[in-house]
Amino acid sequence: MRTAPSSSTSASWSPKPAARACTRPGMLVQRSSALTGSRYPGHLTHRQGRRYPARMPLDPAAAPIIELMEASFPRLPEAGEDAAALRARLEALPKVPITEEIAACEDRAIPGPTGDLPVRIYRPMTHPHDPLPGTVYFHGGGWVICGLDSHDGACRRLANAVNAVVVSVDYRLAPEHPYPAAVDDGYAALEWVTSHANELGIDPSRIAVAGDSAGGNIAAVVAQMARDRSGPSLAYQLLVYPVIDSTSTRNERPSRTENAEGYFLVLKQMEWYREMYVRDDTTGAEPYCSPHVAESLAGLPPACIVTAEMDLLRDEGEHYASVLEAAGVPVTMYRAPGMFHGFFNMHLVLDGAKDAQKVAFEAMRAGLETA
Template structure:
């Protein structure tokens, strides 16, 4: 399906202005993307926003906690969110708009996690931080006004990988209870010759060469035998994982692997809603100004509310 006029304009700007990260160091790529980021003039209002640090496996982890303005007599659902950026770039600010929208859209506390970035901190640093943050949120949900039995994990791109891995770790270690996972065009495994990689290797914002570089920063060795906590589709057993919403974009080199993981979850008996958004490119859902993103969010929020309505069975 062709891009609509607005999407084509935005994609053209991304293709022309987003830095070629594969020509840079990790620090240079972070600096370049931050320099090109425009601060939100009037961010969506929520009830409260709090920046704090929580303990992690290798030191403090910065988080940003969003609470909706709507009052509830009952504790709210809570979403642990992991931002995208190829395990190398982006931060709490880059995904602030999406977290605000999700907080209001599903009426949940959202905890956005500033996990350690590669290449300074390679795998399993980000995965360990993701799991540590998920455990902390479960233990401290009460003080956040949230229900630990209605905890979800969510993320986009590399953050989708970390959400999937956090859910896998929680199942394997029997704690905490996770009732749902939202994986938005997730990074799943270091394979670069899939159908969607061949079709959209260039010209659609995220490129094959950029993804190869991101994986080189995050997992420079053991790529052929990437472990499940780096490439979750390679887990021996996916049974018993929480229900998943998987969103892919038609014009995204990662489309195939996201849909492959959704199919693998379904084959293992995990309830899955997999939706391919036609005519869209990688990253569109977190672009607040995009009409297609707003349309898709209106479709997504009720599905997330339904996941969050089911309490964990302890």
């Protein structure tokens, strides 16, 4: 991976040249020299003349987890409910115990576009005295639900695994705050982290964005906003089963048919989330809503994109990897065989999550160490 130019807290964007690809059929697509020769049970991204292996069945270890999740996790509002009531049902669920110890965790309120923006700052358990890389994290939840607490464990894990200061952003939620509120909050958070890098113990030349699902969408868009506005120079982006396509043709992708039912995130649910956030097809066609439609993707930071084979968002995430690569952006693409939407942070119970985290965190750590 190419070394990013050193920057100050006010440095403007500078494009990152593409790295050479190292690919094998049926293997991880990887661009990081630190991973050269590694073998994982994932699959290649879309490439001209290449195909994925035959579709695998759902991982047997995943079936009881999906059953438990579907029995306990609120999906769509029930009759007479609204999004706020859905959030209240989610909040009433038993809290997941903390299993990942970190050096420090602090809640703060930073300036946002319309007022205070809550964030949570995590410092890894083991870190040098020198400034660390930083990661601005955006939680999933369809732009409608979840927050700092729901993804607390994920951010703790990320901080330790990547050895970075992680700043989790409690962006405004739809439908009370539809597009572009979430991405505006996300960009404001990135600017704040960059301008306060010294205070946070962060190296401003090694800042990444990351997110899962709708948070992956926000991370991808914030990376484009930083480039377009000559803003903070990002070193990396980690997108975990991101929502990429909110255009009128989104449901023409095969994975949205193959995985429309039965794997936790169902199509009806995804459409409801989109309606809460996007509202109409004109908005959905904007690049800060559907990042793959941007006129150019050149100059974006190196990326790691993780998809799940049984996820209806699979194809759009892999398409984004392919168009980023075509634009000269170094990409690590990993499809988790037999896995489903939401699996990534279940490393304590799913080997598939452990494998995916190993790929993603090693790629991200290598990218931030060499930036």
